[in-house]
Amino acid sequence: METNLILLFITAAIKTAVLFLIASYLINKWAKQKLKYFTDFPFLNALGFYIFSFGKLLDMFLYYHFINTPNLAILNDSSALLLGRIRFILSPILVVLPYFILMLVIWLENRKKIQKVLGFGWIVLSIVAVLLAKGYTQFLFFNLIIAFPVILLSIISFAVIHHQQKLPQINSLFITIGWGAYLITQIIRPFWISLGNSSWGLTWVGEFVELISMTIIGIGFIRPASYFEKSINQFLIKKTFENDDSIEIDDRNEVNEKNNETEEHEEIIEVTPKWKYDVECYIP
Numbered sequence: 684m685e686t687n688l689i690l691l692f693i694t695a696a697i698k699t700a701v702l703f704l705i706a707s708y709l710i711n712k713w714a715k716q717k718l719k720y721f722t723d724f725p726f727l728n729a730l731g732f733y734i735f736s737f738g739k740l741l742d743m744f745l746y747y748h749f750i751n752t753p754n755l756a757i758l759n760d761s762s763a764l765l766l767g768r769i770r771f772i773l774s775p776i777l778v779v780l781p782y783f784i785l786m787l788v789i790w791l792e793n794r795k796k797i798q799k800v801l802g803f804g805w806i807v808l809s810i811v812a813v814l815l816a817k818g819y820t821q822f823l824f825f826n827l828i829i830a831f832p833v834i835l836l837s838i839i840s841f842a843v844i845h846h847q848q849k850l851p852q853i854n855s856l857f858i859t860i861g862w863g864a865y866l867i868t869q870i871i872r873p874f875w876i877s878l879g880n881s882s883w884g885l886t887w888v889g890e891f892v893e894l895i896s897m898t899i900i901g902i903g904f905i906r907p908a909s910y911f912e913k914s915i916n917q918f919l920i921k922k923t924f925e926n927d928d929s930i931e932i933d934d935r936n937e938v939n940e941k942n943n944e945t946e947e948h949e950e951i952i953e954v955t956p957k958w959k960y961d962v963e964c965y966i967p
Contacts, residue, residue, distance in 0.1 A: 852911070
């Protein structure tokens with residue numbers, strides 16, 4: 684077996700394991716929440732990573748099954764086309780679907796009919812595109828076309844979230860960088876196949892780069908934003924004025940109204956059970 688092919692299997696196996704571990708961590712994090720919704724970031728991202736890791740297993744099977752295929756651009760074998768279609772319906776369609784749902788929730792909140800129409804239309808068009816593909820390079824092309832709108836919208840969405848310092852429980856900057864890197868890997872992925880002597884060329888390089896981008900996205904959903912503490916403090920101070928009877932402020936740190944405009948004061952806020960639940964839902 685050629686070195687490039689061995690490296691391809693190694694990188695694909697590592698990628699599968701990493702995605703599965705990140706997904707398991709996120710689903711465990713989601714399970715510990717007191718309030719759970721199927722549109723929560725941890726759940727949707729974990730679902731996408733689980734499907735992605737299963738898709739990598741199919742990729743490994745395809746890599747081995749078509750190791751001696753002379754031309755991946757034209758898969759004349761009916762079994763080859765069937766396996767390819769199953770793989771590319773699974774990923775990107777099922778992998779990207781959770782993120783597509785997430786984007787619909789963010790941009791079209793409370794517009795259920797529009798969400799359903801767009802979601803159904805995107806799924807149907809994506810499946811038709813995969814069924815029309817005749818070779819692996821076409822699969823990769825349609826893969827990019829299917830995923831591009833969702834990825835681009837994700838980049839814009841999380842960039843806006845970071846700029847406005849929203850959702851401090853996730854690191855939207857990491858997620859933006861990760862999705863940007865992932866988009867680039869999808870654009871140049873066919874290039875790696877054309878390099879090298881084997882049927883799959885240097886596809887392992889593309890797998891490795893893609894692994895880095897997906898890991899960055901996963902870290903973004905695990906690690907809080909740099910403005911997390913600032914947001915929590917603002918949240919607690921707001922609760923201070925809304926629940927005067929449910930908090931205690933250390934006398935040493937009471938706010939001096941006369942010097943409020945010129946001096947910064949550090950307040951130690953002790954949360955009581957009356958609204959502690961709200962804060963715990965806010966904190967990852």
